[in-house]
Amino acid sequence: MKTIIVSVLFMIFCTPLFTQPIPNDSLYLGQVPPGYMPKVFVLPINGALRPIERITISADGKEIYFGQLNTYPPSVSKVLYYKYSDNRWQGPTELFSGFMAPSLSPNDSILITQASVNYYTAISYYSRRTASGWTAPVQMFHFSNQSHYTMFTSLNNIYTSTSYGGSNYRDVSRVIISGGDTSVVSLGMPICTDIDESDFFVARDESYIIHARHTASIAGDLLISYKKPNGGWTNSKSLGSHINLPNPTWEYGPLVTHDGKYLFFTRGDNAWNSYLTYWVRIDNIIDSLKHTNYAPYMKYQIPNQSDSVNRPFSYTFADTTFIDDDGNNTLSYSATLGNGSNLPSWLNFDPQTRTLWGTPTSGGPVSLKVTATDTAGASASCTFTLNVLGPIGIEPINSEVITKYCLQQNYPNPFNPETEILFDIAFTAFTKLTVYDITGREVRCVVDQLLKSGRYKVELNAGDLGSGIYFYRLESGNFVQTRKMIILK
DSSP: OBOSOOHHHHHHHHSOOOOOOOOGGGTBTTBOOOOSSOEEOOOOOOSSOEEEEEEEEOTTSOEEEEEEESSSSOSSEEEEEEEEETTEEEEEEEEEESOEEEEEOTTSSEEEEEEEOSSSOEEEEEEEEETTEEOOOEEOOOOTTEEEEEEEOTTSOEEEEEEOTTOSOEEEEEEEEETTEEEEEEOOTTTOOSSBOOOEEEOTTSSEEEEEEEOTTSOEEEEEEEBOTTSOBOOOEEOOTTTSOSTTOEEEEEEEOTTSOEEEEEEEOSSGGGOEEEEEEOHHHHHHHHTSOOOOEEOSOOOOEEEETTSOEEEEOOTTSEEOTTSSOOOEEEEEETTSOOOOTTEEEETTTTEEEEOOOSOEEEEEEEEEEOTTSOEEEEEEEEEEEOOOEEEEOOOOOOOSOEEOOOBSSSBSSEEEEEEEESSOEEEEEEEEETTSOEEEEEEEEEEOSEEEEEEEEOTTSOSEEEEEEEEETTEEEEEEEEEOO
16 A cells, blocks of 8 residues: 655654743643643633544644644644743634644644544545644545544654444554555554554653553553563553543543643543533553553453363463563463353362363363463463264164275265265274364364274264354374265255
């Protein structure tokens, strides 16, 4: 995909500019600054439109830009600004109509805005500062999954929020520009989960990210994640109950001032007239949270497992399933049923090797949960299902002498949910009959035992498998053969 952004754009936003200190008579942005409890940042706006989404502040503290909306997604939106001049704040002055969520580049030469398409998608635009003012907004990107918010850092990187796979949740992502091509890559776990993280602020030196995580109940909290030495990001921590009020209140649209002292954010609930811009002292909070315990988090989902009655089961999950960002904590592991009750008597768990093992005595699905706990008592869990099938029906079907190996085509085929598989074993050997899905993942071990020479029939019930193409493979001694079968439901 070709980007509209040309190289001169990066030269502009990266070039250092002279900045003046905040005037003494302006206090701090013209108001008495808060302590460690948030207070309303007063924007004297009249009319039906509300200040919402986020504000952005120039490096010299003399310009404040903000968006106004009438609803969400907006049918009316504006970007307005105040300018400190003649020892007072002057404005608000309308800058652009039809845009929202302004963001300034670190040197204030580029202004990024958003034009809403629908509830989940917005398009990023940029304007350049000139001697006569801001240029008209120009679309920045042409990738299809852009959404909601874009910002620059001092390290010449671009971050945006994107949606993936047609989902209604959005991730914090990096924009990668190589030559004339533009791509977007999610930051992934632990910052990006299966819920919405579209509102964010990346520190100008990229040492941390503050982002909103919208829960299933729509409320959102502000969290912080720190850059790790390997370039990854730590598990996110809440900024605290003094900032994140209980549901239904939600907090979003974060911005930290250039000096790193104050966090600005929007707070509100489902009543549209309750959205206000708050600010709070944040520098000590950012530093202290970096050095407090990190809860472990699940990095990889344990896949569902399958086995059969009276067949030994064993599964060891990887030591990378859970991650502890502290680096000095040793994780301990435990296993229960999915509802937290004890494991069945036939199933054992070795926490040292992270292995579940035992021989099922009855069929049916078993919900299992493994939990990783750090030395501070913080934990994370992963739940998966062990599908236990009834006894495998394998039987010799005649007594004739078999001199050749053979794996026959299953019958019926296609089938739902039962089919028969016939095979010949020429010599006594350990024999394995395994079913794989089209990706090559093992989904069923049908036979795994010592068999004498003979012809055998296996009745396969695939009631727990979905429709599609599968492969079954017979291994006995040095003999290996694979055939295809189709499940139609």
